[in-house]
Amino acid sequence: MKPIISLVGRAAVGKSAVFQLITSGKKSKTIIPTRDRMYSTAVLNERAFIIIDTGGIVLKSSEEFDKLVFNQVQAAIAESDVVFFVVDANVGVTYEDLNILKILRKQSVRILLVVNYANKTNDLSEFYAMGIKDIWPLSKLDSKALSELAKIMKLFSLPDSSHEDELSGDLIKISILGRPNVGKSTLVNRLLGNDRTIISDIPGTTLSSISIPYEHKGRNFTLIDTAGIRKKMKITDPVEQKTIYQSLRAVELADITICLIDAVDGIVDQDMKLISYVIKLGKPIIVVANKIDLLTNDEQKRLNTDIMFQLKYAKFLQIHQMSALEGINIAKLMNLVHKTYDQISKKISTALLNKLLMDAIIAHPPPLQNRKRSKLKYVHMGSLNPHIIIIHGVRTKNISKDYKKYLNNYFYKNLGLFGVQFRIIFKERTE
Secondary structure (H helix, E strand, O other): OOOEEEEEEEOOOOHHHHHHHHHHOOOOOOOOOOOOOEEEEEEEOOEEEEEEEOOOEOOOOOOHHHHHHHHHHHHHHHOOOEEEEEEEOOOOOOHHHHHHHHHHHOOOOEEEEEEEOOOOOOOOHHHHOOOOOEEEEEOOOOHHHHHHHHHHHOOOOOOOOOHHHHHOOOEEEEEEEEOOOOOHHHHHHHHHOOOOOOOOOOOOOOOOOEEEEEEEOOEEEEEEEOOOOOOHHHOOOHHHHHHHHHHHHHHHHOOEEEEEEEOOOOOOHHHHHHHHHHHHHOOOEEEEEEOHHHOOHHHHHHHHHHHHHHOOOOOOOEEEEOEOOOOEOHHHHHHHHHHHHHHHHOOOOHHHHHHHHHHHHHHOOOOEEOOEEOEEEEEEEEEOOOEEEEEEEEOHHHOOHHHHHHHHHHHHHHOOOOOOOEEEEEEEOOO
């Protein structure tokens, strides 16, 4: 089992910058405020571990968000083997730092004090006086700082793990996409069985893509809860612009995307744009109508008919209805995920593809163009997820859109695929 390390501290002490240094070896130019627990993996001294970034602690606050963030921090501490307690060298030890330290000492967890923004002019004696044995003065976020951390971490007694353990076994990435407040975080929490992400009626609660490890029926998944994506014309804040980029990037990296829509609102224009984006990437997508507990049976049937009508251009799409809040049809959704992954990872033999190509040509030869017919010679797979089928032939530029559509439908039907789209690419060869 990989050890777990969490980053804890007041707001604006640089926890996220330290998190990015450890996970990617560099600092991001635009820092997104952390609210939920942010999970990632990293390797130090050839040992893999899970690292959690947390939101800034504001003690004795009357703000509901501050309380929710603090609950997330406490949950992170409870599951950690080590806590990196981050403080600001320029500000010094504050009353709030001391109170956070009291909270940490009540837990059976080892503490590393990370004195961020430290330089030669800072007097660090007050930090050493806090009584924490292990201290990491951090002046610059670079490879040298990581080397210093690696030396410190060698002294820690942590559960056995190795870089090889991290690389063994496939992690199936599932991105959860949708507009603000369609229930993405509620779905993640329902799947995990606890409140890993903050849920609020306020749009923009999730400010960044949150990757969380998840095991289901013997398979290892990574759930990526993305920030809600509004219409582009409404986005002016640079932080929100970066969160949108992260959300769309998560879809590119994911094996499967679950696109949530609000069952009460029905499928709207912004939903269509998000679905179209995933389709253009060639990635499998499951369209999920959430909050069906608020609809009658007749309304659910009408919703399904409307979604199918709106998305009739993409017959491969899978449509599912559920309620994340009430737990309705959650198991069925995960069954769909498993079946979809089986489809996208299933290898298709070249022999089968060539047989289907010949059968398709015999049933319906390519039409004549200028008294000459295109000759399709052989076919093979170009890639999986996205699925690309490459057909080699002569005069392939003359093949009409209708015939390309015919071949696409023929392969799709006879390969027995569902939930998976594929593209046919034609390559010209000499006679």
